[in-house]
Amino acid sequence: MRESDPATNEAGKGAEVAAVPPMHQPLRWLWLALAVVVLDLATKYAASAWLQFARPVEVLPFFNLTLLHNTGAAFSFLASHPGWQRWLFATIAVGASIGLTLWMRRLKRDETLLAASLAMIIGGALGNLYDRLVHGYVVDFLSFHAAGWYYPAFNVADIGITLGAIGLIWESVFGEKRRARQRR
Numbered sequence: 178m179r180e181s182d183p184a185t186n187e188a189g190k191g192a193e194v195a196a197v198p199p200m201h202q203p204l205r206w207l208w209l210a211l212a213v214v215v216l217d218l219a220t221k222y223a224a225s226a227w228l229q230f231a232r233p234v235e236v237l238p239f240f241n242l243t244l245l246h247n248t249g250a251a252f253s254f255l256a257s258h259p260g261w262q263r264w265l266f267a268t269i270a271v272g273a274s275i276g277l278t279l280w281m282r283r284l285k286r287d288e289t290l291l292a293a294s295l296a297m298i299i300g301g302a303l304g305n306l307y308d309r310l311v312h313g314y315v316v317d318f319l320s321f322h323a324a325g326w327y328y329p330a331f332n333v334a335d336i337g338i339t340l341g342a343i344g345l346i347w348e349s350v351f352g353e354k355r356r357a358r359q360r361r
Contacts, residue, residue, distance in 0.1 A: 182258070185314065200292065207299070210297070210303065212300065220332065222246050225316055233320065244318050245320075246314040248314045270303065288352070297340050298341035306333070
């Protein structure tokens with residue numbers, strides 16, 4: 178091993194990472210966030226217009242459309258409380274969206290999956306934020322079940338948040354190794 182080899186020299190690794198240019202217009206990924214918000218709000222509007230509250234409509238033997246109102250967070254966490262959680266979750270959504278947007282501004286050119294993941298989380302957070310502020314609850318309508326067990330109902334915003342979180346996990350586990358191979 179040569180001492181000047183960036184792969185074996187800590188100083189070289191820092192220089193190698195610094196050599197990656199910043200992403201050109203990283204905030205353009207906010208269009209993906211907007212697409213998640215629009216799709217989320219459109220599907221919630223359709224579910225609210227076409228479905229009766231808490232009356233399942235079977236689509237497949239394991240999937241129903243069921244209009245529900247969730248005043249809590251994921252899995253109805255804190256839903257039974259008198260209403261303060263609405264503002265807590267709204268504050269978290271705003272703070273997370275701002276923080277993730279600031280993170281997005283600092284992305285490198287080779288971090289496109291990270292940019293898409295952040296955008297999907299932002300879009301999901303803003304879609305559910307709209308519901309909390311306008312209705313006081315989040316509209317859920319996608320319901321999967323099997324053998325009498327029902328997964329908590331969710332919506333398109335939740336799908337965006339989940340896919341974004343999976344992308345973040347993927348990037349944290351495999352992203353740096355992949356980018357290091359690409360730079361060699």
